[in-house]
Amino acid sequence: MINEVAVREALRQVEDPELRKSIVDLNMVRQIRIDQGRVDVEVALTVQGCPLHQRIADDVRAAVLALPEVESVAVHLDSMSEAERREAFARAWGRPPAASAESEPALLSPESPTAIVAVASGKGGVGKSTVTANLAVALARLGSRVGLMDLDIYGFSQGRMFGQREKPRLTADQRIAPWHAYGVDLVSMSMFVPEDQAIIWRGPMLGKAMQQFFADVAWPALDFLLIDLPPGTGDVALDIAQRVRRAQLVLVTTPQAVSTHVARRAAEVAQRAEQPILGVIENMSWVTCPHGDRLPVFGQGGGQALAEALGVPLLGQVPLEPAVRQGGDEGRPIVDAAPDSEAAQAFLHIATQLRTAVWAQASEASTRP
């Protein structure tokens, strides 16, 4: 069967004739729609009315038609926003390495090109860490450079989810090298503390730990830094949210009304901290039965209701799938382990939506007086 991952792989060989890099790596492929044998591809050109547009369209068509079972291909051309264009050119020509500023960590500086996305939830157990891990892998698969910071300091789980347990390595300049797995650079408290050891964090210690995660880690150049926040809307989450002023938030909820209620509280906190909310992700939305019926085990509508209440998009819904939990336990996120699965496809879809939301915010911010 034709799927989005295969189409994207095929498109990797198509180059932008001007920038001489794959249109996938340049994030020019906006959307892929598949309807039986028909494939629709939306490509964002770097400049409007790009003189080479015909050639790109032809190359895209030829690459996708070469896939088995594809009968027809329609190519839609659009042009990039200013923010997207900047990112594409930076990708093609490389960015100057992030400066290791003494005072303010480069990642936190207002000039940093890295989008910081903090993932929050009203309560624990809704799958916030699972969603964060899979979104990170999905963004990497879509060609973005992704870092993940596990700041769920009481319940850190990202080391396990990425199958990492080695002691951290120090770089030549005595900084901590992030773990690297499934295309993601990862830092977690479990680099320093065993997972089953309880820690009591007091304000100053928390500040120090965060400072280290930003300043003392040798982060490579990143397009996205995802942060796994502690659950809930208590002091810790708020403190972290406020320290990372540049962060934008994503809220994870289940379809249950009660969980929507708590997620809304998290959003209220974010609004007080004046941080933009990019959107809502609903997790554990349904179980797909062997005959294709969707069973809404945890109710319905929570994600949509929360998104509407906040006036932000519902970025997507993730089904409940045993392989998702298994991927987390075995240290291989499902987006990598089974990219064709329904849940992995949902994460890939959400990653494209998230990227679009981040770019929309960036271009809005750049036009603000």
Ligand SMILES: Nc1ncnc2c1ncn2[C@@H]1O[C@H](COP(=O)(O)OP(=O)(O)O)[C@@H](O)[C@H]1O
């Ligand atoms: N979509 C899903 N399908 C199946 N299991 C899931 C899904 N999302 C999360 N889980 C499982 O639910 C449990 C809680 O998820 P976790 O990501 O640790 O939640 P949180 O970080 O919000 O506390 C884990 O065992 C995880 O594997």
Ligand SMILES: [Mg+2]
């Ligand atoms: Mg967690």
